[in-house]
Amino acid sequence: MTDDSQSSIRVLIVDDNRLTVENVARMLSFESDIEVVGSANGGRKGVRMAEALRPDVVLMDINMPEMDGIEACGLITELSPPSRVMMMSVQADLQYIKQAMAAGAREFLVKPFGFDELVNGIRQVHEVEPSLAEVAARMATMAPAAPERSEFEEVAERAVAVAVFGPKGGVGCSTVAANLALALQSRRKADVLLVDGDLVFGDLDALLDLRPSHRVLDVIEMHDPQDLGMLRQMMAEHSSGVRLMAAPSRPELSELVRPDAFLRLLRDLRGMYDFLVIDAGCRFDGLTQQVTELVDRVILVLTPELTAVNSVYSLLMMSHMRSFPPGKIILVMNKYSRAWGISPAAVGDTIGRPVVMAVPADNAVALDAANRGEPVLLSAPRSEIAKHLAALERVVPDGDQLAANLEEMAQRAQEELEAHKEAELAALLAEDVTADVTAPEAAPDERRGCARWFPGLVGRG
Ligand SMILES: Nc1ncnc2c1ncn2[C@@H]1O[C@H](COP(=O)(O)OP(=O)(O)OP(=O)(O)O)[C@@H](O)[C@H]1O
């Protein structure tokens, strides 16, 4: 095995259509960071192979004889927690997508899909942080030996991270994020870092009337995992005690923020504060997606207008949002009025998730706060809008609560695992899988094509 293959993304293809397997394997053979470690022509075989090979990503067809892809996906999620399943199907039927996501699938590709869609999908699925549910499932399958410092303790010790996101734009994400940070700081006596994750038009420095001497690009430049103390000093400090990592000073500078560096920084910052509140803005790009994966809670902000409700609904339909554990996403309505607009209850009914808080509309108070650079919690603490924004602090758990939650999930996963039909599992595991543990061969003339265009690929493996 070469170094290359050690660091590559290991993929298993499960599809009863031989041509699909060959085509997908051929497409993937062009990518040096992806390695097809095997293929199976049915769900049952796929489960056995996933258990034996522990691939990073399983590409799974839905309609297959014997055992369909959804059932196989459920078993793989349970038996091989490190493997992430990507469904491939000609049906983009909502019911299928729902079932697949409920079975633990991380992505859904509709056939026929293109090269970029396939390859980017695999990379994305591979890169995202494990969800709490995955960590819990992994822990349930681990040997019972007590580690010196358990994952529960680690969860309890790192900052609880919250992302505030509003796909519509202008709905009040920055207002919510800034006031939530202030509320956590004052009510929990906590060490809070507010991160302006709206890298293009971030304006939290203006909303807090701060002139940061360092911004996110400086912090990334100085980020040394061996010397994190330095980072604390680089954050701007608000009179309330809340710290701010400000967005770049000009929109064009946002292009210099490398997503991987930003995410690494966020992970390290989690070890240094009690709470991280990230204003994720309104653009749902790859980075925002990874930020929502990384955090413990996602507050989705909408206003009582159809377009805002529709954006949130579309977002919630996305596969990666569906894979979040229950309770991770919190819907907040801002600019609510009894006199106009869609009611929180109607939104809840339409979207299928409750709106947990409706922050009243108050133009005078909100505008005055924004223009003075003083969040409403400070500029108008007795206003209804301030009272509601302060109460939002209650939807954020602390580290101990999160850890207790995780422990409970691990316990449940363990119980489910034990309760699983043992006979079926035994039958699956008994069969020999070694014959399948090879990448499918490319046809001879395809090899010639590869050799002509990608000489470096020839002879690999
Ligand atoms: N509850 C409220 N009632 C009335 N106006 C509000 C309320 N909350 C926020 N606003 C106002 O709405 C505008 C947008 O708020 P804010 O900047 O927080 O939104 P945003 O989602 O961060 O916007 P952007 O997409 O531009 O980043 C501001 O003028 C703010 O003062």
Ligand SMILES: [Mg+2]
């Ligand atoms: Mg904003």
